[in-house]
Amino acid sequence: MKEADMVVVLRCLLLLLVLLQPLGNAAAYSEHSCNATIGNYTASDAFGANLARLTSELPVNASTSPSLYASAAVGISPDRAFGLALCRGDITDAETCSGCLGDAFQQLRKLCAGDRDATFYDDLCTVRYSAEDFPARPEDNSPVINALDVNGSTFVGWDSRNATSRDTFLSLVGALFGEMAIYGAYNSSVRRFASAVMYINPEMPLVYGLAQCTPDLSPGQCTRCFQGLEELNKQWYDGREGGRILGVRCNFRYEAYQFYDGTANVRIGLPGDSPPPPPTGSNHKKMLVIVLCVSITVFCIMLLGCLLLTIRRLRKGEIRLEPSQSRSVSKTEEALMLWKIEESSSEFTLYDFPELGAATDSFSQDNKLGTGGFGPVYKGILADGTEVAVKRLAAQSGQGLIEFKNEIQLIAKLQHTNLVKLMGCCVQEEEKMLVYEYMPNRSLDYFIFEQERGTLLDWKRRYHIIEGIAQGLLYLHKHSRVKIIHRDMKASNILLDKDLNPKISDFGMARIFASNMTHANTNRIVGTYGYMAPEYASEGIFSVKSDVFSFGVLLLEIVSGKRNSGRNQHYGNFVNLLCHAWHLWREGRGFELADQTRGDFDEVTSISRCVQIALLCVQDNAMDRPTMADATAMLGNAGVLLPDPRQPPHFYLRVAVNDEEDGVGGLGVRTRSTHFTDSSSTNDMTITTIQEGR
Known part of the structure; x- marks a missing residue:
């Protein structure tokens, strides 16, 4: 057989295998929830009449809507009936949607006869009715059903195969769900729907996914709903290659086969227009064996040819192996691929464990620079003499792993003189390390909070540090390729190089903002109390103004040489440094906040101005605070007239x-x-x- 003919046969076999793979090889699925706690009804009473009208109108309204969604209320209290109807986002015709919704309501009224609150989940649609006004509670996703383990049973027709590697497959599902959540919440405004497919390598199965919110949710509400499902999936995941978690407001599903119609919105590990590699399936073993045999034969021939060519070129001296080329980084590359992280530039190095072990003298205590929430940090000297700081993830640190991934994702793509440079990373087995440029003068808190070392920073140097921090934050908020909120600005995260230039570090808690986003909300409050903006600490709301607040606290600490709050700190009659500073400024004595050990009172005007700028940054209302662009302009131009700041939080305490x-x-x-x-x-x-x- 000619080579061209073999290629044609191989392509035909691949195409046939894809065409024979069913889109829905799971049995039809349905689940319902009956709630009798809010009362009962009969078909002849007022609620029963209202419910009958509601369940007849909603399927029509939803199926004729571009969003395939409708909610309504019929009647008056206390017999008012509230309802919601949603069809799956990949449905293309109104008849299918209407049929699913109508059948769902009909079955639900039989299954939950007399209950004034009931929910039905079908493969293609979701319906709920209640005597309570649940549509007015967009944050309420109940009832939530874990379809892998409801009452300890697994539903017939589900893919019962266990994933080869439980943790690895869970990571794949998490990565897939993260991409779907972003697309569904922000890029699919009509239906709040996303379908996805992920391909990692031939050894891992393809993972298909679907995520959907009710279209009446805002992008932020949809994101928070998805975050709740992600946490539930981590708790309930049992190692299968298929599962779903269903809620009234949002749901998601994943399988090792394509179960939705159409082309995926999100394609991970695949070129934009290419079809996914053929899925593995038990019904096509013979074809798969043929395809694999042919593929392996061709691969072996090509590999042998490349090997012979390489040996020939080595003998001729055309190729020279450098140490950096010969070391193995496959584990690190595999991890970055799994986490959907691309090497940002040629300057980002993938180190191996022995190399960093040698650089740090086997991570000896003599080379230990300190310990943070992430883990210990060591000084190292690479083979070429470059000094580095190696941040080693502490064992069994689940939170640290999230920060580790986040930092690689963000800081490796940033370039600014006032941001610490991430030189590379290492991921091998259980070892996970970040490698930074070495800062010989450690962190800012090492100087400003120690009386003796504080004398080394006169006002001119402190002002230079303040301006550098402001420029670094301005870059993150406005001038980098993506808008970034740091979320953990504090003195210990400001490193100083040999010339005492400041560099912002520790991006493990940072978040990327879309260009059109002004704020976001989270249930996971991270950061350091004392530096947190009040709206973030109490409600989880963060924005660029959160970083501005932290910058204001940091500015006052640099001026005073005291922590905002903490043991052995004295602020007169006030609970923290912010209130003490505002009290002094209001009496025209802002310059008295300056560290008295320095004695540079000829800088009274500059110090007083910095105190006022800091107080503008720490105002209670985020809308009153300046942006970092404004704060930078105020610092750089003494002629700019400053407004009067309002009282900081907790002033009256x-x-x-x-x-x-x-x-x-x-x-x-x-x-x-x-x-x-x-x-x-x-x-x-x-x-x-x-x-x-x-």
Whole structure:
């Protein structure tokens, strides 16, 4: 057989295999939930009449809507009936949608006869009715059903195969779901729907997915709903190659075969217009064996040819193997591929573990620079003499792994003189490390909060550091390729190079913002109290103004040499540095906040101006705070007139401290009772903390 004929046969076999693969090789699925806690009804009473009208109108309204969705209310309280109807986003004709919804309502009224609250989940649609106004609660996704393990059973027709590697497959599902969630929430405004397919390598199965929100949700509400499902999937995942979690407001499903119609909206690991590689299936074993045999034969021939050519060129001296070329980085490359992270540039290096072990003298204590929430940091010297800082993920650190991935995703793509440079990473087995440029002067807190070392930073140097931090934040918010919110700006995350130039570090908690986004909301509050904006700490709302607040706190700390809040800090009658600074500024004594150990009072005007800029940044209302562009302009131009800042958060809280000895158990423990008083209210609160005996 000629080579051309073999190629044609191979392509035909691949095409036949794809065509024979069924789109829906699972049995028809349905699940329902009956809720009798809010009362019962009969067909002849007012609620029953309202429900009959509601369930007849919703299928028509939803199927004729471009969004395939409708919600409505019929009647008046207390017999008003509320309902919702949603068809799957890949449905293309109204008849299919209407038929599914009508049948779902009909079955539900039989299954939950007399209950005034009921929900039905079908492969192609979701319906719910209730005597409660649940459509007015967009954050409520109940009832949520885990279709892999409802009452301890697995539904007939589901793919019962276990994934080869449970953790790896869960990572694949997580990556797939993350991409679908972004597309469904922000890029699919009509139906809030996304379908996806992911291909990693021939050894891993293709993963197909579908995610959908009700179209009345905003992008932020849809995102939060998806985040809730993602957490549930982590809890309930049992190692199968198929599963789904269903809720009234959002749902998702994944399988090792294509179960939706049409082309996927999101394609991971595949060229944009190419079909996915043929899925593995038990019904096509003979064809698959033929295809595999032919493929392996062709591959072996090509491999042998490449090997012979390489040996020939090596003998002729045309190829020289450098040490960096010969080391194995396959584990790191595989991990980055799995996490959907691309090497951002040729300057980003994939290190191997022995190389970093040698650079740090086997991670000796003598080379340890410190320990953070991520794990220990070591100084290292590479083979070429380059000094580096190696950040090693602590063992069993689930949170650290998230930050590890996030930092590679973000900082490797950023280039600015006031951002620390991420030189590369290492991922081999359980070892995960980030490699940064080495900062010989450590972090800013090492200087400003220590009285002796603080004298090394005169006001000119401090002002230079303030301007550098502002420029770095401005780049993140406005001038980088993507808008980035750091979310953990603090003194310990500002590193200083040999010339005391500041560099922002630690992007493990940073978030990318779409260009049209002004703020976002999260249930996972991360960062450091004392630097958090009030709206973020209390409600999870963050934006560029969150970083502005943290910058204002940091600016006051640089000026004063004191932490915003903490043990052994004194702020007169105020609970923190912010309120103390505002009190001084209001009395025209802002310059008194400056670190008294330096004695550079000839800079009174500059210091007072910095205090005022900082107070503008830490105002309680985010809308009142300047942007980093405004703050940078204020710092760089002494002629710019500054507005008067409003009071910072918690200004009216006063503090009085009483120390009492407690000899319980002979431990020499000192109890510090801090009594806060709100001068505008009669409500007080007392916080008691335990301190080590001195």
